[in-house]
Amino acid sequence: MRGHMFSVSTFLDSFAPLAMAARYTLLVSGLGIALGLVIGALICAARMSSNPVLRGFGGLWVSFLRGVPLLVQLLLMYYLLPVIGVNVPAIAAAVISVGICASAYISEIWRGAIAALPKGQTEAAQAIGMAPTTVWTRVILPQAVVMSLPALVNELILLVKASSLVSIVGIMEITRASQAQAATTFRPMEVYLAAACIYLAINLTLAAIGRYLENRMAV
Secondary structure, eight states: GGGOOOOHHHHHHHHHHHHHHHHHHHHHOOOHHHHHHHHHHHHHHHSSSSOOOHHHHHHHHHHHHHHHHHHHHHHHHHHHHTTTTTOOOOOHHHHHHHHHHHHHHHEEEEEEEEHTTTTHHHHHHHHOOOHHIIIIIIHHHHHHHHHHHHHHHHHHHHHHHHGGGGGGGOOOOOHHHHHHHHHHOOHHHHHHHHHHHHHHHHHHHHHHHHHHHHHHOOO
């Protein structure tokens, strides 16, 4: 019975190495969402373009990335790039995969926000001679970002949880570190509970930041 009792010391001792591993979780998630925002804006513009080729490309991009699991995308990125002569570190492959995957969802979030904007604003900007690029960067996107902030924060939280998949290519993020810790201590319950607490703390913090920004922008 003694071996099955919960070990408080193992639980507490697990936090230090898992907190160190959380740096990679935050790095992959943060850089991934940043890349996703940039690509997502471009895909959103393509999907709303009057050019049928751009609309078709944007639709294909979103359909493929939303239809293929992130794990498969990650493995394709990690193993396909060396085949075509592009050797990148595992962390770079992870960030690119997460960013590209996120772009499909972010583009749809922004497309919905833009569709909700009054069309008169775009028409007024065009009437005073604004270039299409300026209309997007000065009029449309700033408002779309504010309107879509709750959904974007939710997407970031989902990315933090999905980042556990990058452990498959050897990145020592929270999940992989907890697996190594559990194998060393033979106390998986305590270690994985500590990992769950760290994930929860990160996501609660992100949700609080999102609410703060939403309130600030609403004023």
